[in-house]
Every structure is written in C-alpha cells, then in structure tokens.
Amino acid sequence: MRPGVSRAVESRAVTTFFESSRRHPSALVIEGEAGIGKTTVWLTALDEARGHGFHVLSARAGQAEAGLTYAVLADLLEGVGADVRATLPPLQRIAIDRVLLQGDGTGPATDERVVASAFLGVIDRLADTAPVIVAIDDVQWLDSSSQAVVAFAARRLKGCVGVLVTERSEATTTPTGADWLKLNRLDGVDHVTVGALSLGGLRRVISSRLGRSFSRPTIVRISELSGGNPFYALELARAIDGQSSLADASLPGSLADLVRSRLDQFGEDAQTVLLAAASLGATTVELLARVIEQPPARVVELLEAPETDAIVQISGNRVRFTHPLLARGVYSLVGPARRRQMHRTLADVVEQPELRARHLALASSSADPATLLALDTGADSARARGAPAAAAELLDLAINLGGDTPERRIRCAEHHFRAGASGRAEELLKPTIDQLPPGPLRAAALNLLAAVRIYDDSLADAIDLLDHAVSDGEGDHLLMVRSLLLSSFAYLYSGKLDDSVRQAESALERALDLAQPEQTSQALAMVVLAKCMRGDGVDEQALQRALELEDRDADIPLQFRASAVRAITLAWTGDLEAARLEALDVHQLCLDRGAESDVMVMSSHMAMAEVWRGDFRAAMSVADEAVERAEHIDTQHMRGVSMAIRAMVSAHLGNAEDARAEATAALAIARDCDTPQLAVSALTILGFLEISLGNYADALATLQPLIDAFGETPGSEIRILEHVPDAVEAMINLGQVDEAVPLIERLEADGHRLDRPWLLATGCRGRAMWCAAGGDLDGATRVVTAALAEHDRLPMPFERARTLVLLGQLQRRQRVKQAAADTFGEALREFERMGASLWAERTRVELERTNVGSPRSAVLTPTEQRIAELATSGMTNREVAATLFVSLKTVEANLTQIYRKLGIRSRAQLAMKLRSGRS
Numbered sequence: 001m002r003p004g005v006s007r008a009v010e011s012r013a014v015t016t017f018f019e020s021s022r023r024h025p026s027a028l029v030i031e032g033e034a035g036i037g038k039t040t041v042w043l044t045a046l047d048e049a050r051g052h053g054f055h056v057l058s059a060r061a062g063q064a065e066a067g068l069t070y071a072v073l074a075d076l077l078e079g080v081g082a083d084v085r086a087t088l089p090p091l092q093r094i095a096i097d098r099v100l101l102q103g104d105g106t107g108p109a110t111d112e113r114v115v116a117s118a119f120l121g122v123i124d125r126l127a128d129t130a131p132v133i134v135a136i137d138d139v140q141w142l143d144s145s146s147q148a149v150v151a152f153a154a155r156r157l158k159g160c161v162g163v164l165v166t167e168r169s170e171a172t173t174t175p176t177g178a179d180w181l182k183l184n185r186l187d188g189v190d191h192v193t194v195g196a197l198s199l200g201g202l203r204r205v206i207s208s209r210l211g212r213s214f215s216r217p218t219i220v221r222i223s224e225l226s227g228g229n230p231f232y233a234l235e236l237a238r239a240i241d242g243q244s245s246l247a248d249a250s251l252p253g254s255l256a257d258l259v260r261s262r263l264d265q266f267g268e269d270a271q272t273v274l275l276a277a278a279s280l281g282a283t284t285v286e287l288l289a290r291v292i293e294q295p296p297a298r299v300v301e302l303l304e305a306p307e308t309d310a311i312v313q314i315s316g317n318r319v320r321f322t323h324p325l326l327a328r329g330v331y332s333l334v335g336p337a338r339r340r341q342m343h344r345t346l347a348d349v350v351e352q353p354e355l356r357a358r359h360l361a362l363a364s365s366s367a368d369p370a371t372l373l374a375l376d377t378g379a380d381s382a383r384a385r386g387a388p389a390a391a392a393e394l395l396d397l398a399i400n401l402g403g404d405t406p407e408r409r410i411r412c413a414e415h416h417f418r419a420g421a422s423g424r425a426e427e428l429l430k431p432t433i434d435q436l437p438p439g440p441l442r443a444a445a446l447n448l449l450a451a452v453r454i455y456d457d458s459l460a461d462a463i464d465l466l467d468h469a470v471s472d473g474e475g476d477h478l479l480m481v482r483s484l485l486l487s488s489f490a491y492l493y494s495g496k497l498d499d500s501v502r503q504a505e506s507a508l509e510r511a512l513d514l515a516q517p518e519q520t521s522q523a524l525a526m527v528v529l530a531k532c533m534r535g536d537g538v539d540e541q542a543l544q545r546a547l548e549l550e551d552r553d554a555d556i557p558l559q560f561r562a563s564a565v566r567a568i569t570l571a572w573t574g575d576l577e578a579a580r581l582e583a584l585d586v587h588q589l590c591l592d593r594g595a596e597s598d599v600m601v602m603s604s605h606m607a608m609a610e611v612w613r614g615d616f617r618a619a620m621s622v623a624d625e626a627v628e629r630a631e632h633i634d635t636q637h638m639r640g641v642s643m644a645i646r647a648m649v650s651a652h653l654g655n656a657e658d659a660r661a662e663a664t665a666a667l668a669i670a671r672d673c674d675t676p677q678l679a680v681s682a683l684t685i686l687g688f689l690e691i692s693l694g695n696y697a698d699a700l701a702t703l704q705p706l707i708d709a710f711g712e713t714p715g716s717e718i719r720i721l722e723h724v725p726d727a728v729e730a731m732i733n734l735g736q737v738d739e740a741v742p743l744i745e746r747l748e749a750d751g752h753r754l755d756r757p758w759l760l761a762t763g764c765r766g767r768a769m770w771c772a773a774g775g776d777l778d779g780a781t782r783v784v785t786a787a788l789a790e791h792d793r794l795p796m797p798f799e800r801a802r803t804l805v806l807l808g809q810l811q812r813r814q815r816v817k818q819a820a821a822d823t824f825g826e827a828l829r830e831f832e833r834m835g836a837s838l839w840a841e842r843t844r845v846e847l848e849r850t851n852v853g854s855p856r857s858a859v860l861t862p863t864e865q866r867i868a869e870l871a872t873s874g875m876t877n878r879e880v881a882a883t884l885f886v887s888l889k890t891v892e893a894n895l896t897q898i899y900r901k902l903g904i905r906s907r908a909q910l911a912m913k914l915r916s917g918r919s
Contacts, residue, residue, distance in 0.1 A: 010192055013028060013030075013190065013192035014028065014041070014044075017162060017190065018048070018049065021054075021131055021133065021160060021161065022160050023160065024159075024160070024188075025154075025157035025161050025162075025163075025183050025184065026161075026163070026185075026188055026190070027154065027162065027163040027164070027183055027188055027190065028162070028189075028190050028191070029166075029190070029192075030042055030164070030167070030192055030194060031167050031193045031194065032193055032194035033168065034168050034231070034324070035230065035232055035325055036195070036229050036230065036231070037194050037231075038137075038166040038167075038168070039060075039138075039166060039323075040230075041194055042137050042164065045164060046135055049133045049135075049162075053130050054130060054131050054133045054162075055130050055131070055132045056079075056132075056135060057077070057123075057132065057134050057135065058076070058079075058134075058135040058136070059072045059075035059135070059137070060075070060137040060138060060282075060320075061136060061138045061139060061140075061141035061143070061146075062141055062281040062282065062327065063281075063328060064278060064327065064331070068281070068354065068358075069143065069382045069385055070099045070143070070145045070146055070149075070385065070387060072146040073119065073146040073149050073150070074099055074101075075282075076136075077096060077099060077100060078100075080126075084126065087121075087125055088121050089121075089592045091108060092118035094108070095115045095118045095386050096115070099115060099385065099386070101352070108551075108553030108554070108555075109384075109386075109555055111555065112152075112418075112419060113593055114386060114592070114593050114594050115386050116148065116149040116153055116594050117152075117591065117593065119149050119150075119153050120152070120156055123161055124158070134153075134162070134163045134164070135163075135164040136150070136163075136164075137165075137166050138168060139167050140168050141324075143390070144389040144390060144419075145382075145387040150163075150181075151182070152594065152632075154181055154183055155182055155184060157183060158184075163181065163183075165181065184628065184631075197229075199219060199220065199223050201230075202219060202223050202233050205230050205233065205234065206219070206222070206233065206237045209234055209310075210234070214237065231323060231325060232258070235258040235259070235262070259325065259326060260333050262309065262311065263311075263329065263330060263333065269292070269302055270302045270305065272342075273291075273299060273302050273303060274311070274312070275334060275339075276288055276291040277319050277320075277321065277330075278327040278328075278330040279331060279346060280346065281327075282318065282320050284317045285300060285314070285318075285319060287349065290349045291346065291349050296317075303319065311326055340362070340365075343359040344360070344363040346359040347363060347374070352381070353377050353378045354378040355378075356374055357374040357379075357397075358378070358397070360374045361374075361375060361394075361401060366402050375394045375395065375397055375401075376398065376408070379394040379398075379411070379412075388414075388415040389421075392412055392419055395412035406432050406435065406436055406445070407441065409428045409429070409432045410428075410429070410441070413426075413428040413429045413445075417448065417451065417452055417455075422452045425448070425449075425452050426449065426452050429448060429449045430449070433445045438471070439472055440472065440473050443468075443470075443472035443473030443476070443479055443483065446465045447465075447469045447473075447486065450462040450463075450469065450483075450487075454486070454489070456635065457635055457636050457637040457673035457674075458674075459490050459493060459494045459673075459674060460494070462486075463487065463490045469483040469487075470483050470487065477510045477513060478516070478519070481507050481511050481519050481522075484510070485503075485504065485522060485560060488503035488504040488526050489559050491503060492529070493676075493677050494675075494677075497534040497714045498714065501527070501531055501534055504527040504530045507522075507523040507526065508523035508524060508527055517549040517551070520546075520549055521545075521548075521551070521562050522546075522556060522561075524542050524546035524549070524562065525543070525561060525562040525565045526560055526565075527539070527542060528542050528543045528565055528569065529568065529569070532569050533714075533719070533720060534714045535716035538569045538573060543569070546565070547562045547566065549562075550563060555593065557598065558590065558595075558602060561586070563582065563585065563586050563589075564602065566582055567579055567583040567586050567605065571583070571608065571612070571718075572719050573717065574793075574795075576612055576796070577613075579605075580610070586602055587599065587603070587606060596632060596633050600630060600633065600638050601641070603622050603623075603629070603645060604626070604641055607622040607623050607626070607645045607648065608645075610622060611649060611652055612718070612796045612799075613795060614830075615834075616649060616652055616653050616834055616835050617885060619648075619649045619652075620646070620650075622645070623642075623645045623646035623649045624646065626641070626645045626646070627642040627643070636669050637673050637675055640665070640669030640675070640678050640682075641666075641678060643662040643663070643665050643666040644662070644663065644666040644678060644681045644685065646658075647661075647666060647682070647685045648663075650662065651663070651685050651688055652836055653836065653837065653885070653886060654692065654836060654837030654838035654840075655889075655890070656692075656838070656889070657887065657889070658887065659685065659689050660689060663685040663689070664682070666678060666685075667679060670682055680723075683703060684723040684726075687702045687703040687706075687723055687726050687727070687730075690702055691726045691729055692838040692839060692842075693838060694842065696733040697734060699727075699730040700727070700736075703723055703727045703730065706723050706727070707727050707743075710724075710742070710743065710746075711742075716746075716753075717756070718758050718759075721746070721747065721750075721759070724746065724747060724762070725765065727740075728740045728743050728744055728747075728766035728769065731743075732766075732773050735773075737770060737773050740766065740769075740770060741770065744766040747759050747763030748763035748764075748767065751763050757790045757793040761787045761790035761794060761800075762787075763787075764784065764787030764790065765784060765787045765806060768787065768810070772813070777810055777813055777814055781810050781811075781814070784806055784807045788804075798830075798831075798834060798836060800830070802827075804824075805823075805846060807823050808847075808850070811823055812846075812849070812850050817850055820850045821847060821850045824843055824846050824847040824850060828843040828844060829862075831843055835884075835886065837887075837890040837894075841897075844861070859901075860898060860901065864894055864897065864898050867880060867884070867895065868898050869914065871891075871895060871910065872914055877891045877895070898910065
C-alpha cells in the first residue's frame with residue numbers, strides 16, 4: 001500500500017482481482033464512507049498493475065463533473081495512443097474524436113451505442129497485447145454518458161480485462177456496490193469494504209503525511225473522534241499541529257467545521273480561485289486566470305498556500321483538489337448567492353455549449369430566455385457528440401426551471417428514449433399528447449411514443465398510436481414517411497402483411513415526392529421486405545434502387561436498411577452462400593454502431609441460414625452469442641428471439657430437452673408480448689422437434705394453430721411456410737391424407753409461380769408421401785426423384801437427406817433393397833456429418849430394417865467411432881457431450897447402440913475392441 005498504510009484485507013482483495021483479471025473479465029468495487037481511504041487503495045492498486053505489465057486506463061470522477069458529457073470517458077481514453085484508435089472502424093473513430101473534442105465536427109451522426117462499441121474496441125485491441133485495467137475513482141459522481149458507455153462495455157468484455165472502481169457509501173447505509181456494473185460472468189464482480197484504520201495505522205498515516213508524531217493519548221483521542229477515518233484523522237491532526245497537547249486544541253465539532261477552519265486561513269482572492277476550481281472540477285491554471293481576470297502567474301501565486309497546505313495539487317497546468325471532500329467543502333461552505341454568482345461568471349468563460357448551459361442553469365432560480373436558449377443549444381451539442389443522456393439532462397433542467405413547452409418535452413423524450421430510458425420518455429410524452437391539439441406536433445409525439453411501445457413489446461398499442469400519427473401528420477411529408485414506415489414495421493411483426501405493404505407503399509409515394517434519397521431507400525427496402533413476406537417475390541429492381549440510395553452511415557432500424565433486406569431475401573429465396581456473406585457485412589455494421597437489437601435480428605437470420613446450409617455448429621455459435629446479447633437488452637421480445645434461435649439449432653442437432661425448453665419459453669414470451677411472428681417460429685420449432693422424434697400426433701397438435709390459419713396466411717417464402725412440410729408429413733402418417741392436399745398444392749403452386757427450389761422440393765416430397773399413402777409407389781418414386789432434382793439447385797443438405805430417407809423407404813417397399821440400403825446410407829452420412837443425431841438414428845433404424853442378405857453390421861458409424869474413442873480416453877459422458885457439442889442423452893444413446901453392435905457391456909470391453917481393431 002501507499003507509505004504509512006497497511007490494509008491486509010484490501011491488499012488481498014486487489015491481489016485476487018489481478019489474478020482473476022489475467023484469466024477472464026473481472027471487476028472489483030472498493031466501497032466505503034467518504035475519507036476512509038478508498039482512493040489510497042485504488043491508487044496503490046494502479047501502481048501495482050502498471051508494475052505487473054497491465055495496460056491501465058484510469059479516471060477520477062468529481063461532483064462538479066457529474067453533469068458533464070463524457071468527462072470520465074475522455075480521461076479514460078486520454079492515454080490511448082492514436083495508433084490504437086486508428087484500428088477502429090471509421091464511424092467509431094469519429095465517435096471517439098467527438099468524445100475527446102477533436103476532429104472537425106463533420107461526419108455521420110453517432111450516439112452512446114457507437115461510442116460504447118468504440119470504447120469496447122479499444123479495450124479489446126489493448127487486451128491483445130497485455131491485460132487491461134479500467135479504473136474509475138468515485139463512481140458515484142460518474143457522468144451519465146460515461147456510465148452508459150462503461151456499463152455497455154463491461155457487460156460485453158472478453159479476455160483479460162479488469163474493472164476497478166471505488167464508490168462512496170454513507171457510514172449508516174449499505175453500499176450499493178455500483179449496481180450498474182455487471183459482467184457476463186455472474187460471479188465476476190467482487191466487493192471489498194474499506195474499514196476504519198487501527199490505532200497503529202492512524203499513527204503511521206499521520207506521521208508520514210504531517211512529518212511529526214503525537215503522544216499516545218492524543219492519537220487515541222484522534223482515533224475516537226475520527227472513527228478511524230484517515231482523512232478526518234489527518235484534518236484533526238492538522239488542527240492541533242503545533243500545539244502542545246490535545247487538551248490545548250479547540251477542535252471543530254464536525255468534519256465540515258474542520259474544512260472551514262482550514263479554508264478560513266486563506267484570503268478572499270484565494271478562496272475565489274478555490275471556489276472556481278470546486279465549481280469546475282478538474283480545471284487548468286489558464287481557465288482559472290480567465291475567471292478572476294488575472295494572469296496565470298497570479299493564479300499560481302494565490303494557490304501557493306493551498307497547495308502547501310495540501311488542499312490542491314498543481315500538475316503542469318492542471319489543478320485538482322487533493323480530496324473530493326475538500327472540493328465539496330469549498331463549494332458548500334459559501335452561500336447560495338455567491339455560488340450562483342460564480343456560475344454566472346463561469347458561464348461567460350467556458351466555451352463548450354454544454355458547460356455554459358449547466359453553469360447558466362446553476363446560476364438561475366427561474367427560467368430566462370438566455371438560459372433556456374443555452375440549455376437548448378447545449379442539448380443539441382451533446383446530442384451531436386453522441387450523448388443523448390446528457391442532452392436529456394439539459395432539457396430536463398430547462399423544463400424544471402420553468403421552460404416547460406410541448407416542443408421541449410418531445411425533444412427531451414426523444415433523447416431519453418435514445419439513451420435507453422424509455423420509461424422517462426413515456427412520462428414526458430403521455431401528458432404532452434393529451435394536451436396537444438391534432439396536428440404535426442402531436443403526430444411527432446405519437447410517433448415517438450409508438451417507437452417506445454414497439455421497444456416495450458406492445459405492437460398493438462403502437463399500431464393504434466401510429467394510425468393517429470398518420471392522421472395528425474397530414475401535410476408534413478417527412479413526418480408522414482417516418483410514421484408510415486414505423487407503422488409498416490409494426491404491422492409486419494404483427495403478421496398483418498397486407499397492411500404492412502399498404503403502409504410501406506404510402507411511405508414510398510411520399511418519399512418520392514420529397515426527393516430525399518435516404519427516405520426513398522428506406523421506403524423501397526420496406527416495400528421489398530413486406531411484399532416478399534406476403535408472397536409477392538423479390539422486386540429486384542426496387543431493391544437495387546434502394547441499395548444505390550442507401551446511406552450506410554445512417555442510424556436507422558434494420559428493416560429499413562436496404563443491405564439488410566438484401567441479406568434476408570437472399571436467404572429466404574435459397575441463395576444461402578450469398579446471404580451469409582451479406583449478413584456478415586450487415587452484422588458487422590450493426591456491431592460497429594452498437595445497435596444491439598439490430599444485431600439480434602440479424603443473428604436470427606444468420607442462424608437460420610446456417611441451419612439451412614447444414615452448418616449446425618456455426619449456427620449454434622451465432623445462437624449462443626444471441627442469447628448472451630439478449631441478457632443485455634431490456635425487452636422480453638429480444639429474449640424470446642434469442643431462445644427461438646437456439647431452440648431451432650438444438651432441435652436440428654437432436655438436443656430434444658434443450659430445444660423443447662427454449663422453444664416453449666419463447667412461445668410464452670410471444671404470447672405475453674403479443675408478437676405473432678415469434679409465436680409462429682416457436683410453434684414451427686416444436687412441431688419439427690416432434691417430427692424428428694417420430695411423434696406425429698404431438699407434432700400435428702402443436703402445429704394445429706398454424707394449420708388453422710393456413711388459408712388466411714399470406715406469404716410463400718421459406719420463412720413463412722417452413723412448418724408446412726412437417727404438417728404434411730404428420731397428417732399423412734396419421735392417415736389424414738385428404739387434409740394434407742391443400743398444403744401440398746400451396747407448396748407446389750407457389751414454387752412454380754416464384755421458381756423457388758425449396759417450395760418445389762418440399763412440395764414434391766409431400767406429393768410423393770401422398771402418392772405412396774394411396775398405393776401409387778411408381779408415381780411416388782417419380783415425384784421424389786423430381787424433388788431431388790430441385791434439391792440439386794438448393795444448398796440445403798438437411799432437407800435433401802430427409803428426401804433421401806423417403807426415397808429409401810419407397811425403394812424398400814418396391815423390393816429394391818440394395819438401392820434402398822445405398823440411399824439410406826447416403827442420407828445417414830449426411831445426417832452424421834451435420835450432427836443431426838435424431839435423424840441419424842431414425843435413418844440408422846431404416847437401414848437396419850433393410851435386409852440385403854448380409855448379417856447385421858458391427859461396423860461403427862463415424863459418429864459412433866468418435867464417441868467410442870472419447871469414452872475410452874477417460875472422459876465422462878458429460879465431457880464427451882461437451883467436446884462434440886451434443887446432448888448428454890445423445891452420447892448415452894450412441895453408447896447403448898455401440899454396445900449392442902459390438903456385443904459388449906462395459907467400457908473396458910469397448911477399449912479392448914478398439915485396441916484390437918475389431919470395431
């Protein structure tokens with residue numbers, strides 16, 4: 001620890017924190033009352049971290065800076081070299097420049113999400129070369145913009161990174177432990193409470209800091225009065241320094257009185273400089289000189305005595321109080337009138353619009369036009385720097401001072417919403433809407449409240465609000481385009497595709513009248529997406545025009561982005577490799593912007609495309625990332641989406657229990673949030689799982705709601721009709737042959753109309769089942785052969801293997817056993833290659849039923865061989881499952897099959913078989 005201090009408990013906690021940070025993301029919160037020594041522990045830890053080769057990003061928050069924009073984040077980034085920042089994507093470099101008040105102010109808009117992604121990128125790049133410590137002292141004064149960024153980054157940290165913070169707690173309360181600070185690891189945040197120093201510890205602190213010793217009775221009395229608080233003890237010691245004994249000293253009765261007694265010794269000019277420094281936070285000699293209208297040398301002269309008395313420190317041209325309590329004392333001990341006078345002076349001196357606005361607000365007790373204009377200007381400046389939370393705070397100040405207008409409330413609500421405070425946005429918007437007459441201003445408020453409702457998973461409410469917004473906004477074409485696009489989006493996810501297309505086309509018509517390229521691109525993209533979902537195919541000409549007009553730097557929802565629509569429609573129409581490359585590009589674009597909800601939506605489409613391509617491991621990687629991200633997004637719908645993604649992959653891998661649990665949870669969320677598209681996805685997954693298990697009655701019962709709505713369901717692409725082939729298979733296997741016909745005909749008709757190989761292949765497979773059920777095996781074989789021809793145009797190996805299983809069954813019924821065995825063998829190899837354990841087992845059973853005149857084979861399949869090797873290497877079944885990315889039950893089922901094939905009963909016998917090569 002620092003000289004004169006010994007804190008064994010805190011030292012051990014810091015050592016443990018460093019060890020943990022070298023392995024994985026970790027955090028340590030150092031808690032304690034004001035003056036107890038938290039900062040000393042923190043500074044000592046930073047020295048130790050630097051000595052151990054850590055990259056250290058550090059900052060000290062202060063009460064005067066708590067309302068500033070990115071004050072602490074700028075300090076954290078100050079030591080990051082330009083070479084590191086240069087490796088960031090261009091948009092993130094612009095965001096960092098704005099935080100650091102660099103750059104020329106041009107470029108696309110950024111917000112806290114972009115800044116947060118950039119900060120995370122900086123940490124990741126530093127962590128590539130050495131472990132990183134992000135350290136913040138006094139986080140209770142952390143400005144809102146910096147807190148949002150640090151919280152975002154902390155939840156997404158990977159690798160060797162530690163977060164070290166101190167937080168003040170009152171002696172009579174339980175520390176909050178920086179409850180906003182969370183990591184991905186549930187046990188990643190540790191706490192240590194700094195307690196009172198012992199008598200010996202206080203003696204050493206006083207001796208080292210003041211250079212003199214006191215008698216034991218005096219030290220005992222100081223300890224009793226200070227409660228072991230080292231800051232308070234030092235102030236008491238200073239108060240009696242030079243006097244013969246404690247009895248001779250007239251000691252102040254409180255810490256505030258102690259601080260006052262120290263400050264009273266300075267002249268009025270020095271106190272004015274100290275008050276200016278306390279009002280500004282970390283400041284410079286030059287700025288203080290402008291405040292008092294004196295040369296910088298005079299400021300240094302006035303601060304000489306306070307620096308000698310350890311009130312302030314001057315480092316270069318920077319001036320900072322040695323302890324936050326001293327700054328707080330300086331500020332609080334003067335009267336309100338003098339504080340307001342100082343803030344008026346500072347408002348004339350500072351240049352940054354946000355700072356000037358705050359000082360004007362603190363100098364005022366009621367609204368005046370100049371102050372309100374400054375607050376509005378400051379809010380605009382904060383928003384331009386990518387700090388909507390700071391912008392919202394400034395407008396809240398304006399409203400509370402008496403500048404409460406509908407326009408200001410709407411702007412304030414928008415900033416709060418963009419900063420993630422949807423509840424506060426709604427508080428501002430609801431009474432505003434009630435008070436406003438119909439017209440564009442109310443339409444803007446309705447439009448924003450609808451966005452809040454969509455974010456909070458209330459699509460029905462959003463649609464109703466947007467209908468009113470469209471009615472009120474007539475005449476303001478730009479506002480109308482935004483309302484209509486948002487309405488189209490809400491209708492789309494409510495499953496009302498005709499309404500979605502209608503609203504998107506209305507938006508396009510108005511966007512064309514405006515002749516604004518970006519609005520036109522968004523409207524075209526939405527029209528293409530809505531029409532494709534409805535079954536109209538892909539309007540390639542419109543999509544190409546949307547791509548030409550797209551502004552990739554624009555901060556817009558994913559569904560209005562032309563490049564995202566291209567990735568989605570490529571997947572839906574079966575061009576899966578092109579879809580994968582496009583999706584990766586859009587996914588990275590969303591990551592660069594920190595647009596978590598958009599990342600989730602893109603992950604959903606990426607995972608589906610990977611499943612369709614038969615790359616289940618890649619799909620599971622995307623799914624796991626989606627589930628992890630969903631934990632950081634405060635909406636039930638996004639959690640449901642992530643569960644559905646992983647359930648889909650688990651179902652294809654054959655992890656039945658996991659798939660059922662997560663799909664069921666996603667379905668419950670869909671019903672609770674009234675999001676039909678998520679419900680359709682969850683039911684489709686559950687139906688497919690029952691088909692995979694051969695539970696046709698359960699599959700049909702699960703899919704019945706979708707079958708009941710089939711005649712009224714528009715849309716023809718894979719995403720819309722994915723459940724139909726499974727419903728057909730269930731119906732035919734249950735003898736409901738006639739009921740399957742409309743479903744088969746829909747697949748066939750839409751397949752021919754749109755020339756979609758997936759629709760044609762699955763339609764032919766269903767038709768072949770129908771023919772076989774009626775006894776027409778030759779017709780069934782001809783149709784299934786046609787299905788395989790369509791599969792040749794479609795890179796979906798899982799679907800092709802399913803069709804091969806049907807062909808093998810037909811060949812066996814026609815007594816062509818060798819051909820059937822070959823067909824089943826080909827399907828089995830595909831299922832095993834993909835890791836589709838349930839379908840591999842089903843196919844294996846079909847192969848064993850196909851007696852081609854040879855004794856039952858004792859040859860292990862590749863999957864069985866691998867499981868056997870791992871099982872005999874000393875691994876447990878659970879470890880084998882983790883290694884192969886399969887469920888525990890899959891491993892157990894395969895081992896049972898292996899034992900049966902080889903005629904053995906133990907792992908010891910299995911090991912002998914493997915060694916002898918007889919497997």
